[in-house]
Amino acid sequence: MENNFLTETGLEFAQAFLLSLGVGLLMGLERERHSSSRAGLRTFALTALLGTIAGLLGEKSGSEWVLAAGLLMVGLMMVAAYHSRPDAQDPGTTSVVALLLAYTFGAMIWYQEQTLAVMLAILTTVLLYFKTELHLLSEKLTRKDLISMLQFGVLSLVILPILPDQGFGPYLALNPYQVWWMVVLISGMSLAGYAALRLFGQQHGAPLIGLMGGLASSTAITLVYSRHVKATPNLLRLSMVVILTANVVVLVRLSLLAAMLQPELLPQLLPALGGGLLLGLVVIGWLWRILGDQSGQPETPLNLHNPAEIRTALTFGCIYAVVLLLAAWLSDVAGSEGLYAISLISGFTDVDAIALSSLRLFGMGKLPMHEAVNSIVIAFLANLVFKLGIVFSVAGPSLGRRIGLGFLALAAGTIGGWIFMHL
Known part of the structure; x- marks a missing residue:
């Protein structure tokens, strides 16, 4: 022994x-x-x-x-x-x-x-x-980049831990900790794309610019490249690829949010998001083959704002809290029609806020699964309409018609997947 x-x-x-x-x-x-x-x-x-x-x-x-x-x-x-x-x-x-x-x-x-x-x-x-x-890497970082990282540290490591983790207000829908956690999540995801653009630049081609820019801000990318087309018409095809790629990334972004926050909702959401992603990739691939080598094109600088800026984070936090409260109230008072109305209105400006609020309400048991999926799909489609309006108003019909066809493919794929899910 x-x-x-x-x-x-x-x-x-x-x-x-x-x-x-x-x-x-x-x-x-x-x-x-x-x-x-x-x-x-x-x-x-x-x-x-x-x-x-x-x-x-x-x-x-x-x-x-x-x-x-x-x-x-x-x-x-x-x-x-x-x-x-x-x-x-x-x-x-x-x-x-x-x-x-x-x-x-x-x-x-x-x-x-x-x-x-x-x-x-x-x-x-x-x-x-x-x-x-x-x-x-440190030599490439500017004072603005360092401030961005410090501000994100304040958002995630200073403010978040001190917030109370309990519900307040009507329907107990406002949880300060959860609201700010969503702010940290969106800011972190956007900051990753912002940092990638700063570190790697734009010399790696239009698809990569669209990919990283879509993580940072698809709306900002749409606006910036619409302006470039207005100033430099020969950037038309390049801008098409960048804008469409950035908006396809929104579908990936929504899938990641659902996977991280409410994974049980993902199987119901994936057919709609996957359908839009599939058709979007087909259109982008076709455009990229037509575009060919654009290495001779002038570099188009992107002046994206810092997504971790305190004021930006507070603005998103307020929008998210208001949307969360309105979604809970309208869902209770007017049923699914009220929720879909707020999804449509919110989607015109920010698809993240209504998507996060729908995921949050579903997690609290205050929103059925199909209504949560429908609200996210409606918000995404409304967001496409809003960005198409940006393209037409800034760049004009030459880019607007082409982007409209690409957005139509995204919408058709998303709606097709949504219909398939309900069969």
Whole structure:
């Protein structure tokens, strides 16, 4: 019995030490690439093992100071190594921190946090490896971009946690936490497209511009490229591809929102959204073949607003809260007709607000599944009509008629999928 216990204990020890060795070797492999680094493959592997041994000794002795002493020794050792042979090009800060992390990961492995330790070790190695790319990325960021990220941090990490998570008002439809969570979700999705446009530019072609721009703001993309056509008529076909792609992305965006917030609604919603997506992709593919190579076309700058700006977020939050309250009230007073009316009106300006409110009411059990699906479809179709009006009023009939045919395909596919769902 005692032998079995010792055998099992020995296997546990061996597993912990081998995993620590692997973590250290992983990080050391990356540091070994830098000739100026004072710590390489063996140093990182031994340091991770030292962290595990320090965890073992600390547990057996009942003293927490063993771990702290080991961490201090590793830090002082690396500081002394760089002080003895200073290098102006590599002050050693990164290697010192990385080695301390390797020691910490070794200790975590001993304390049964293997999965977290390995995940953090891999992420740390990725950060170390992509030093050049991260430097180039930081050089591309402007003051406006940094402000965008900070503002999103305020929206998601400062405001959201302090809001009460309970219903207020008529029908208990207004939950401050849930309302702001939708603001964070939409702002984050839009910020991803905004950041992609800023980082990768527009040199990768019209479909990619439409894809990223559709995530940022399909309405803004429609307006901007309509203006470009008015100023530069030879951008007509390019603008068609960009605008249609951005509006096809709206269908993908709505599908993602449903999948994240109310996945049980997705099977009923997908036929309608999928039908529009399918026909939209066919039209875009056909237009792209006609368009051919447009690399010689002048670059068209996009001046999209920051989607994480506090004022923008507050505006969307207010719109969403009002739409949510009106949708709940009209659904109760006037039934489905009242809900569809607010879907139609709201869809003319913002499809996200009514889509989120419908998903929210469905999740609260205050809206049947088919009515939630119908309201989202109506809002999307109304939004297409609104954007078509933008194209006609800004760019004129030359682009308007062509975009109208593309939007007609999107609408036909969406309605066709909706009809198929009800068969």
